[in-house]
Amino acid sequence: MPTPPISELTDRAREIFRLAVEGYLSSGQPVGSKTLAGAGGLNLSPASIRSVLADLEQLGLLAAPHTSAGRMPTEVGLRLFVDGMMQAAEPTADERAAIERRMQEPGPIEHALAATSAVLSDLSACAGVVMVPRREPQLAQFSLVPLGIDRALAVLVGEDGGIENRVVPLPGLVPPGALEQVSNYVTARLSGRTLAEAAGLMRAEIASGRSALDAASRDLVERGLAVWSEDATRRPVLIVRGQANLLDEAMLSDLERVRMLLDDLENKQSVAEMLDLAREADSTRIFIGSENRLFALSGSSVIASPYRDRDGRVIGVVGVIGPTRLNYARVVPMVDFTAQSLGKLIG
Structure with a gap:
């Protein structure tokens, strides 16, 4: 039997159905006719309520678990309640x-x-x-901070103020000023771009020889990009x-x-x-x-x-x-x- 729209239920059936669903959602337990009769407002005997509950069960809106004489809403009944009867309460x-x-x-x-x-x-x-989010944030600044002779801390700052840090391995002894040179170079190309966009631009410049970076600095850029790119693929x-x-x-x-x-x-x-x-x-x-x-x-x-x-x-x-x-x-x-x-x- 097709499930009727809520408007086709009688006023009595609609009210009993609402109280049964609300009682179940509140307690997690099937609701019986005595409970509904004692709730007030129905002015019906438990026997009359049982008859309506049986009709609602026949319509597929309520079900009676084996362990209880009470009724609980079926998934179809819950859908009918949520779509047609629920009174939403705004967050406090x-x-x-x-x-x-x-x-x-x-x-x-x-x-x-x-x-x-x-x-x-x-x-x-x-x-x-x-x-x-399925998008990369736009970035504002990149810095490499030395942590020792073989490691540096890469700091990435987004235009939204977010800050992320990653440890970058260094290729042995880094020339003085190389970390600052790379930081300035990357930052100039990050502004207003995603990491993927800036990486594409930097790699194109380096490949075409338009970059003013020396070999050691180009290696640092590649190492930094590798760390961030690998990290992006692992993000949940x-x-x-x-x-x-x-x-x-x-x-x-x-x-x-x-x-x-x-x-x-x-x-x-x-x-x-x-x-x-x-x-x-x-x-x-x-x-x-x-x-x-x-x-x-x-x-x-x-x-x-x-x-x-x-x-x-x-x-x-x-x-x-x-x-x-x-x-x-x-x-x-x-x-x-x-x-x-x-x-x-x-x-």
């Missing part, structure tokens, strides 16, 4: 302040993204996830924080589901591919249980929202992964606010 002033404060901590942009993932996890009691596509939040008491009763969920989260490339589905969305997307192939077996939900730069281009995705019974009304606006804040920070 304290929640907004906590999100903005954590993402504005000083350091490389990856630190801000990790902090954002962690604060989302803390506030939602789920696992927080952030997809790293996804930052996950708060996996332990997923191991609540209800889930710990099913250790196989726990194992499947943790295995899913370990496969960050697959999670990133799943989050990629949210890149083209105009707003926050919600995947409930088996609606997403990756988390179908572990029965988890994903709430994800794209974040954009100042030109409106999608540069990443932020979201949470949690049990299907998570508080959608609270978490959906929280994820949406976080995406907007990240866009302002990074864009």
Whole structure:
């Protein structure tokens, strides 16, 4: 039987369905007719409520677990509730302040993204996830600082104020002034460009003989580029924080589901591919249980929202992964606010 739209349910069925879903999302336990009768406002006997619950079960919106006489929403029922009945609650002033404060901590942009993932996890009691932007920051300055006769510290400063350091091996004894010469040369070609763009320009100059660098300095440039290029390929596509939040008491009763969920989260490339589905969305997307192939077996939900730069281009995705019974009304606006804040920070 096809699932009816929410408008085709009677007022009585709609109200009982809403209370049953909200009760389940709040407690994580199936909701019985006596509980609903005692909630007030229905003015119905438990027998009348049981009859409506049975009808909703026949429609595929509720299910009765073997261990309980109460009902819980099916994935179809949750989707109907989320799309047609949920009353979203905007993040509180304290929640907004906590999100903005954590993402504005000083350091490389990856630190801000990790902090954002962690604060989302803390506030939602789920696992927080952030997809790293698919773009390289524009760079402003490059410096080589000696650490000894065989090593130097390469310091890269972005136009957004982010600073990153890498250790560069030196080819034995470096001539006096070579590190400063290379720093000035690279900085002059970095300004307003990504590392890949500046590297292409520098290599073209060196290959054509237009560079004023001597052989030793050219070798230093190549060593620096090699370190940064290799590092870029190893950067994670996804930052996950708060996996332990997923191991609540209800889930710990099913250790196989726990194992499947943790295995899913370990496969960050697959999670990133799943989050990629949210890149083209105009707003926050919600995947409930088996609606997403990756988390179908572990029965988890994903709430994800794209974040954009100042030109409106999608540069990443932020979201949470949690049990299907998570508080959608609270978490959906929280994820949406976080995406907007990240866009302002990074864009």
